[in-house]
Amino acid sequence: MGSTSVNRRDVMKRATAAGLLAVPAVGALSSCATGGGDDKKSEEGKKSAKNPLGVKEDAALQVYIFNGGYDDKYAQFVTDMYKKRYPDAKVDQKATEKIATQVQPRLVKGDPPDMVNNSGEDVMNIGKLVKNKQAADYEALLDAPSWDDPKVKVRDVLVPGTVEMGTFGTKGCYQLNIAMTVYGNWYSQKMLDETLEVEYPKTWDDMIAVCKKAKSKGIHGWTYPGGHPRYMLFSMYAMFAQVGGRKVLEAMDYLEPNAWKHDAIKSVFEAFEELVAKKYVLGGFDGKEAHIEAQTAWTKGSAVFIPDGSWVENEAKDTTPKDFRMTVGATPSLDKSDVMPFGTLYAPPGEPFMLPADAQNLRGGMEWLRMMYSKEAARNFFKEVSSIPAVKGAIDGMDLPPGVDSSQKAIKAAGDNIVIPFFKEWYTELFEQDFNGVMGKFMLGDMTVKQAMDTMQKACDRIAKDPDIDKIKKS
Template sequence: MRHKKWLTTVAASVMALSVLAGCGSNNSGESNGSAATGSNGAANGGKQFDNMELNVAVFQGGYGREYWDTIAADFMKDYPGTKINITASPKIAELVRPKIVAGNPPDFMYIAGSDNTPILAGLIKDKALLDLSDVFNAPAEEGGAPLKDKIIPGVLESRSSSPYGDGKVFLAPYNFGVMGLWYNKTMLDDKGIAVPKTWDEFIALNATAKENGRALFTYQGLYPGYLEEMIVPSIYNVGGQEALDQFYNYDPEFWKSDTFKQVWGVLGKIASEDNALMKGTIALNHTQAQTAFMQGKAMFIPNGTWFEDEMKDAPREEGFQFGFLGAPAFQADQPAVAMTLIEQMVIPAKAKNPELAKEFLKYLYSDKSVKLNAEKSKGVLAVKGAADQAKEFISESTYNVYKAVDNGMTTVNGAFKSVAKGSKYNPNDEVFKPISSIMNKQMTIDEYSDKLYKIYTDIQQELKDNGAAE
């Protein structure tokens, strides 16, 4: 599943930040790499480390694990004598949490997936991550420009990488995804149905959807965080960066604002209008909802650029083609907006082998690794030109989404500011989980607003008590 933790907001009309991340695989396991005995040490001049063994933990989702196994093998060849042990699982947090609590974390972690990312929030809150600034300030190649110059502009400066706002990098960017609403392009083209440019046009398509034997909309019901992909762009569309700052920085007044009323009003219409929400949506996991959409049971669904590869083997209606529209605007003269997201890699502060972990991290940004990542995972690394390097390995429709952003599609991203240490609140859960109660009509939007107003007030008080309020 997609990764969902951001720690600041940025909006741009260039290829900016940040998927989620791919979604679930049911396989997990460990791979113990053998120390390479060859003489291919040209990349590092036979560099030696006090500890030549590295323990790596990675999320195994829609991107799979083949890239990690392959890049680890390549690293061991280029760094003779090293040994990399890889643990991969869709539920990687469950595997590493006991080790972190015991003070014996993996040396390197790639954490993604909605069920796993709270552990990252905890590490940030506890200031338990290693400062990686020196990795990005060092030359990417011998005598060359610093590694930070290869990263997509704005990423390292944002709180997605620099969570404390002090310019120090604690979270290294991995794959980035573009997110919004998807549809069956073949179906819309064949029926002469125009892609909705506004939310009013979107809601008006409910009748058309019914005529074509499907609901208007579905989403990954057990994981309502996917709705972020339409909510966040819509907040920006209505209220701009100021409204996003309110939302992500816990201003209680956001929940009484006109921006909130307009954006959540769309959800209210989907919940209340007959046929708008596909029946049974609330109880579906991500693969079930996505399969139902591809089988023609709903016209639209939120997801990211990993969608097509993740569901490559899923059944679908005849002629199905992926189409992407971002999030519709509220006014006809406003552009559609897409959300972007970057997955993150970290080195725990208590890692036993931080120096080798840093060397491995730097290796992941090599041109060879960027292309290998595209080949094996169908992912696009958050480095300049990665989409073009990945072109031969990703579908034309997915490539076109990346290039649309590259060529000026308005994008937005953000994440919640860190809560106070010891806080009882997980902002993502507090905001998104209750939306299920709105969609199944157990909670009104006004009740939801009152609930979140109180929670934001409490979080602000916690930050003030901890001396962390801005």
């Protein structure tokens, strides 16, 4: 990846509520540099107004989709669009939960699929793929005419933050997301209104009071997937920002000394430690489908809150009562000394796609994603998975289910106070391995606040000192 001049503050300014929900009056997004993989071996056709990327019309296309919370029906819609546009091409879509297991060996062999939905627990480290020149640059796609309007480039139909999330320094954009993911404390509005007769807690004292009342009725205040304890970051991250401000988040992103030992980090860990100590947390759920097990317990009324992302509305639809009124809440303020206000939200573009550098049909892969960014495909994506697409204005005027509606309202309420953990993209192991391991012990009461902070800082220092890992530097 190398050093980068990505300015995190600029990304945050651009990823405002107005920009996420409508066409914003902001400057152009950061451009992606020329480069990426060598596409000389890839199939190439004749460029035209109808075929601006020069797709070879009879070239085979293979797409790998992560079969998780969104399953793969939304992708099949795009694959069918591709088949209709290029009827002479053999088009194959594969759905799997094991992206890295199935795709990584093919990248090494130089015989990869043409487009990969690089998501899920078995995700490939995009930073390493970039460093190893296994991922292609999206510049040609971003500068191509959009599907719906040839006068508008693809990059200009994407919500702010989408390009920046996949940009690695001056080397280019190697990953593009298709959804807006809203993280936070998910709950049933019906339970709060009718069972507990309380309002959503805006302070941590209120949160403890709600949990106490829930316990008196035989309901746990919280639950989480014990098999994937890293989900706790979905609730804790925005709280880190609220308590200590953006400087705390920047310290994490840039692997600064003592980044994980800030007083704000300590305060947030202590708040969640109180939930554990008072036995307000429903634990367990450590099997292969831990997240499904925890979500099912939650939708069936065993717990009030669960840390999750906006995919949960689709993923838990089979067990969610019709009158559940699924809602996302921002993390409560700790106290009056908080730097950022209640409503601060962790809401980045999500569900990434990468283009293998050695793809035989590189242009076809880009064309498939160009179709994905059409309003038709974006609206279908919303209908299939109840999640906000990364295409500006795609769902304007549509009827929204409760979870999506609450996500939209949370984004509007957050305004400029939207935060994104870039360290999750830049140094995947910090989240997938180290934070996961720490929270696994912490949420069981087997690790103290100090031990959790020390362990995370050691992990941060380990990566900072590793000469084999390229670092992202401040501009």
